[in-house]
Every structure is written in structure tokens, then in C-alpha cells.
Amino acid sequence: MIFKEKGTFILKEFALRALNQAQLLGAGYADIRIVCRRFETINVRNGYVAALSNDETDGFGVRVLFDGAWGFASSSFIEADEIDRVTALAVAIAKASRLASRHRVDLGPPVVSVGKYRTPVLVDPFEISIERKIDILLKADAAMRAVKGISLTDGSIGCLRETKLFASTEGAFLEQELIETGAGIEATAVGAEDVQKRSYPMSFGRQQGKIGFEMVEELDLVGNAERVATEAVQLLTAPPCPTGKKTLILDATQLALQIHESIGHALELDRVFGMEASYAGTSFVSPEMREKFLYGSPIVNVTADATAPGGLGTFGFDDEGIPAQRVPLIVNGRFENFLSSRETAARLGMQSNGTMRADGWNRIPLIRMTNINLEPGDSTLEGLISDTEDGLFLETNKSWSIDDKRLNFQFGTEMAWEIKKGKKGKLYKNATYTGMTPQFWASCDAICNRDHWRVWGVPNCGKGQPSQTAHVGHGAAPARFRDVQVGV
Amino acid sequence: MMDKDMGRGICEKILSASKADQTEILIYSNDAKLTRFADSEIHQNVAESESEVRIRVVLEAQGKRIGVASTNQLDERSLKETLERAIELARFQPENPEFVSLPGPLPFKAVGSHVERTARFGAEERAAVVSIVCRKALESKLIASGAFLTAERGILVANSLGTFAHHRGTCAEFSTVVMGDDSSGYAGYLSLDAGEIDGEKLALEAIQKALASRNPLSVEPGKYTVFLEEYAVNELLNYLAYPSFGAQSFLDGSGFMAGKLDQRITGEKISIWDDGNDPSGIALPFDFEGVPKEKVFFLDEGTAKGVAYDSFTANKAGKKSTGQALPAPNPDGPTPINLFMRPGKSSKEELLEGIDKGLWITRFHYVNHISAKESILTGMTRDGTFLIEGGKVTRPIKNLRFTENILEAFKRVEGISRKTKLEPGFFGILGGNRVPAMVIRDFSFSGKTEF
Known part of the structure; x- marks a missing residue:
């Protein structure tokens, strides 16, 4: 833990040394992040602890602009000589960037934020003993294994503490301590030719947020374990989901991923400008569509909110020093704003809305989703089901895929409930649905209210080269969509 | 890049300090550089250098218990703390009845996968290849994007049963997507040797596809x-x-x-x-x-x-x-x-x-x-x-x-x-x-x- 060992005063001296060195070498702009990340993870499988680890990674990264071209270098060795070497390397790399450069980078107005931020938590997850965490997982695991027909059980708790210092030649100086807690369970039933899984509270291993251990207590993994396992066994013998054009009600966790793939990524301004073209792709959305394009029906309101309490995409300042903010992306169905950085916003004559985040000390910040939230409507889930004549209620993501402009998507879910004449009926398995982004969101005719709404965490959002994994959030409540193609 | 002797020294220190019944050390060193381009110009250009020490310990009293901890700080204090963290994690967990033992030492035959030219390949050399692709795309009224990665890796595994294995290797990967208004083309190449990356050839492959896929x-x-x-x-x-x-x-x-x-x-x-x-x-x-x-x-x-x-x-x-x-x-x-x-x-x-x-x-x-x-x-x-x-x-x-x-x-x-x-x-x-x-x-x- 480099912050504890060296102290903020010495690290600040290191940071100023790097910035000074960069300027002496001719950099027009420089920033440095010194980051310490500690991650504790516990995986329980089939009644025993399958993985128990405590990983710590410390280092620093220096980002410079030289003659309008970017360079970045990083190292895990935080000492004065290495700061000098890495800073000089960052400048040398920036000089090489000029060899294939057509435009000078403009960052827009200077950012001079000075401040501190710490994730507010009731219970620091690192203060909870390993025994307590293992005990919760083993009890949930035992309750799942007690259900006849269950072959595999998994449970995990993960806790992250990231301490970081940011300083720039413009005068920004920030200290942040971000804390995350996550937990979840999965039960798998294996048949001769079929495998069915149920997850709680969501798939991807666990629900995660910028929140303390209180979230794990609230999730009540043990209390939900038997139900989850029973549903997995039921799925083995459930009939396959019928295909055709259907009315769908998506649960909030599936909707979270739908928002992620078909709205969040599509509105990243670096993708729009082609900066991710060769890897993750571009976007069907263009700057000319701002304030004109109908992204969804009039009840679709989407906000990027880096201030949402407990959201996995919540922070104090982004990795360019911009304060966290709440930004409307889609208002009454109309597209309003992109997710932006200083560089991309300046190209539109705008200011960054603070979404640049780096996956650790050895990565540059990229535009990443914060908490991309579908604002709640006024329905209840019970009301929505009773108001649906013929449809399906789909729960919990199982599979996802979308084209490189974020138009054609296909998702699969763990559960599919028949809805007939306003009542939940038969359980189906292996449901998939497919569509095109604008048509799908235009078909949204009801969203559940705030009682059903919460911010769900997606801790595995991949982007960039070298690859980066972002922790992002999506506020969602169940919602209804008409005439969606189910199955292939 | 951590060399074999330095890695051996770290392993010996940890193994002699460990009070666990079995101890394993994995040291993964990575020196990687990547130049990214989009809109036919370099827009991201990065380098990283790291060695991670990952310690797995096994405690055998009252059944096998395993703990893993890692650090990228190589000073004695950090290594000692990491070993202690691993032992503490193992101590607190219940027995894993399915775990038998870490593997004992086994001979392996070294295989060459390190190319010095790749390890030394610099930002200017990467930029030169990228420039070729960008220039050729612009000449065809197309836009080039892509990435050029060079990396040198070292892997060292040692354990208290006598295992000691060390390998170092390199790789270089170039990929490009060349785009027109309604078309795109891809080309990619992966090799141990950065010198094998042929910008002209890869540009031609992607450009031909991008031109042929219009309308x-x-x-x-x-x-x-x-x-x-x-x-x-x-x-x-x-x-x-x-x-x-x-x-x-x-x-x-x-x-x-x-x-x-x-x-x-x-x-x-x-x-x-x-x-x-x-x-x-x-x-x-x-x-x-x-x-x-x-x-x-x-x-x-x-x-x-x-x-x-x-x-x-x-x-x-x-x-x-x-x-x-x-x-x-x-x-x-x-x-x-x-x-x-x-x-x-x-x-x-x-x-x-x-x-x-x-x-x-x-x-x-x-x-x-x-x-x-x-x-x-x-x-x-x-x-x-x-x-x-x-x-x-x-x-x-x-x-x-x-x-x-x-x-x-x-x-x-x-x-x-x-x-x-x-x-x-x-x-x-x-x-x-x-x-x-x-x-x-x-x-x-x-x-x-x-x-």
C-alpha cells in the first residue's frame, strides 16, 4: 500500500517532480496518476473455497501532450529515478506520435480542480473478517446444494479499494479513495444435453457497487439460495421459449445490460469520432443527430449520473480532474448528449461531462460509462403484467451480442415467463430476443416506478487497447417493449 | 524486464521466509508498448512496465487450506507482507478436501520465443509502420485505424517442492480497419518478431477490402x-x-x-x-x-x-x-x-x-x-x-x-x-x-x- 508507506506528502513531491520534468522536456500539458488498488476476492464452489486472494497493484502513469500529440508511460516502481525515466519516455513517445499526426489535440479550457473524495460507506468491506464473508457464502452454497438436481454451485464476494492521486500541469490536484463491494450466487443444473443456470441478484458473478458491506447484508444471499437453485432445476425440464413477435417485459437486470450495450456504448463520443473503430467499433449516432434524433419513445429518459449513491460508476472526479456530474443523455425520447472527454468535447466546442476513467495506473483514461440510468416511470410490475394480454417476462441476462455500430443486438436470458391475459404462466428456457436499437427503444410503452428501480453494476465492461475493464452502473426498473422478435 | 537471476533471488527469499507447508511463487514481468491510430493519425501511444509477484501457500494442519496474494512492489517489506497476507488468508478458510498438492519439479525443454528486435522496437519504429498504413489509406480516400503492439514477457515459477521454471518471450501484433463512408476492410498480423510486420502489405489487404465493400x-x-x-x-x-x-x-x-x-x-x-x-x-x-x-x-x-x-x-x-x-x-x-x-x-x-x-x-x-x-x-x-x-x-x-x-x-x-x-x-x-x-x-x- 504505497500511500500508507510513503505518505501523501512524498507522493505529491513525486507527482510535482514528474510534471516539472515533463515541462522541462517541452510538454505543453502533463498529468500524473499514482494509483494503489487492493482487491480481495472469495469464490466458493460446491461447498469449498475455490479461490481466496488478496491482490495489490501500485504504480503511476504519466500522460503528456507534446506539440499537440499524446504520449503515455507507466511503471510499478515508484521512486524518483523511475519517475524521471518514465516521464522522459512519455515525452519521447509523444514526439513519435507526431510522426503520424494530422491534428493538434485541443483539451479546451484548463481544469484546475483541487479536492478530495471518498466513497461513502456504512461498513468498510475490508473491516469485515474473511471468516464472516466465507460463512455467508458457504451457507448460501449449502442451501443451493440442498436442492435436488443441482450439480454446481458458485458464490463470490469481492471488495475493492482504489486510492489515487491526480495532478496536472494546469494545477489540478485530487485525492480519491473509491470503495466497492460485490456479491452474488449461481446454481447450475446439468442434464444429459442441457445446462441451466440461475443467478442472484444478477449474472456476471455478482451485483457490485461503490458501497460498503451493508449491500451484502441487504442482498440476503442465504435467504435467496433455495429459490435460485429450485429455479435452475425447473429450467432443465421447462419447454424452449416460443418464437415470434412478442410483447416483452424485461426485468431490471436484463434492462441494465440492454441500456449498456445499445445506449451507453453508442453515446461514447470517442466511438462516434472513430477512435475505437478498429477494436470495439464505432456508433450509429453522429453529432448532427443531437437534439433531433428520436432514440426512443417519449417515456424514455436516460441520464449519465456519476453522483448516484451506491452506483458502480460513481466517483468524485474523473481521471482528467472533471467533477462528477449528472447529465441528461436522452430526454423524452430525444437524443441530447454524448459521454465526453476534454479532447472529444472540445471538438464539438463543448466542455467535458467528466467520463474519463483509466483501469489502473498503467492505462490511459478513456471515455467510460458512469451510471447510465433509465429514469423510472409510473407503473408497478404487478400492474404491468396485469396490463399485458399476451407476452413474456424475461429475467437475468445469459448472453449478449451487438454489432460494431450498436444497432443489431441479440440477448439471451436465464428465465422467460409466459404472460397470458394479465397473469404469469408457464416457465420457458433458452429465450433470446433480437432487434435494432432505435426501433426497440421506440417500442417502450411502460416503465416501472422508483420502487422497482435500483442501480445495477456491470463490473466487466471491456474497451480499449491495451484492454481495459471498467466498472459501470445502470439504474433501471422493469419495462415493457412491444413487437420484439423472440428467438431466431 | 526482470531477469532470471533477480527472479530467482526473490523466489529464494520468499521460500526461505515462508512458514507454510507448501509455497509457490509466480513472477510475471511485462514490458509492453502500444501505438493506436484512428482517423489516419496516432491518437494513443502508451508504454507499461511491471513485474507481479503472486504467492500461493498451502497450510496442511487440519486439512489443506490455500491462500493467494500478489504485489507488484518488489522491496523486501512488500514481499514479506504479501507472503503474510497469503498465509493469513489460508489460515482463515475451511479445508479444501479436493486439493492434494502443488506440483513437484518436472523437466521441460526450453523453446525459443524471444526476438531481441521486438524487445527493442521503439515508438518511432512503430510510428513509421503506422504512417505507411495511414498514408496509403488517405491516398485511397479512406480512413485508417488500428493498433501496433510490441511486448516482452517473462514468466518464472518456483515452489517449495523444487520446481523452478523460467521463460521469456516476445510478440508483436498489428491490426488495422480501413473505412470508407459505407465500407470497411480488416488486416492483422501476429508474430514473435516485430520486424515481420509489413505495413505496405497489411495496408494493401485492408484497403482492397474497404474499396471492394463500397455500396x-x-x-x-x-x-x-x-x-x-x-x-x-x-x-x-x-x-x-x-x-x-x-x-x-x-x-x-x-x-x-x-x-x-x-x-x-x-x-x-x-x-x-x-x-x-x-x-x-x-x-x-x-x-x-x-x-x-x-x-x-x-x-x-x-x-x-x-x-x-x-x-x-x-x-x-x-x-x-x-x-x-x-x-x-x-x-x-x-x-x-x-x-x-x-x-x-x-x-x-x-x-x-x-x-x-x-x-x-x-x-x-x-x-x-x-x-x-x-x-x-x-x-x-x-x-x-x-x-x-x-x-x-x-x-x-x-x-x-x-x-x-x-x-x-x-x-x-x-x-x-x-x-x-x-x-x-x-x-x-x-x-x-x-x-x-x-x-x-x-x-x-x-x-x-x-x-
């Missing part, structure tokens, strides 16, 4: 004979292999290999194996537990032959580790990272000439499982999709979504190219796959998009 025609989803370039075959192979070729899913029944050994599960033209000692791949002669890698056949002429084991799953199954462990802790089990597909006898030109009507697929995008057990995948085509008529590529088409059972599709393979290409594995360039191009009959497309 695409919309075709209806359905079943088509497809010519899959190596890039596309590699995507299918990665997603086929990852959930099912390791012992974990074999033993728990969730993978498609479970219960199928010695049964023909796909077409006889399909043979797939893992070989960490083959220098034509991204060779690594031992795994992350220091166990020598064996050549493991998963599919031999369509018949399921075996799966990959690490020491944990091998002990559980009463088998021998095949040397496919990933770094601990790894609850998902062993995974092959050096895959090979058996080539065929035809040239790519001959394969194309044999297609009366079909589709040419350059690569797939965002492939994912619908059902790993049934090997059903979905994904989109990307960066060069064309109609084939009368044995020739005739027209560009808009991109399609496939949804297909891959083992079933491999039963309909009509031909496989005799040349293979090195492509990134499931975990990127941690490993590499050597794959051919192939022609498959009645490949299922379930949807289409607007570009």
Missing part, C-alpha cells in the same frame, strides 16, 4: 455456404474452446466434451490440439504452475479425445496434469492457450473456386455463447463481407448476424486451406492460435443490420 447489397438472413477467412475461424475456435476444452467443465458436466470421449462429435475434417512447445505459435513450454506443457488433442478427426488438466483437476480426476494451468487462484480451471487446427489440402483460391453461391466472411464481431454445452454461438460479420457467385467474389453485402451450432457446422466443412495463420488466443496475445481458412456449407444467419 453493399442487403441480403436476407438464411443458410449460406461461407468462406471463412482465418480471422473468422479464429473467433469461432476461441469461443468453442474456452468453455469446453478444460477439465473443469468436463468434470462438472457443463461443457460439450463431458461424457463424449472417443465419440465423434463433429466433422472428420476437424482436428484441434494444444501445443505450447510448437515454435510456430506463441510458445510457452510450461504452465503457470511450472508443469511442462503436453501436446493435448481435443478433437482428432472429429472425435473427442481429451481435455486440458492443471494439477488440481488432474488430482481430482486421477490424471496427470497436462500443463494448462492459469495463474492461481483460478476457479474456472485449466485452459489451453496454444491452439492449432489441422490444415487442409487446398489453396484459398481453390476453396473459393469451389463455391457456386455463398458468402465471404472476413471476421466476426462480438461473438458470444447462446449455449456453451451445445456449442451455439452468435455474432456479427464485420469489415469485409461479400457475395460469392460462380467461384468469384462478386459484390459486397451488408453485415449479418450468425446464430449457429459450431460442432454441427464443422460437420459441414467442405474444405480447409493448407496454409495457416497465427492469430490471438482467447486471452489475447498471452497465447496464440494457428488456424486455417475454411468453407462451411449451410451456415446459419439469423439477422441483418443496416451497414
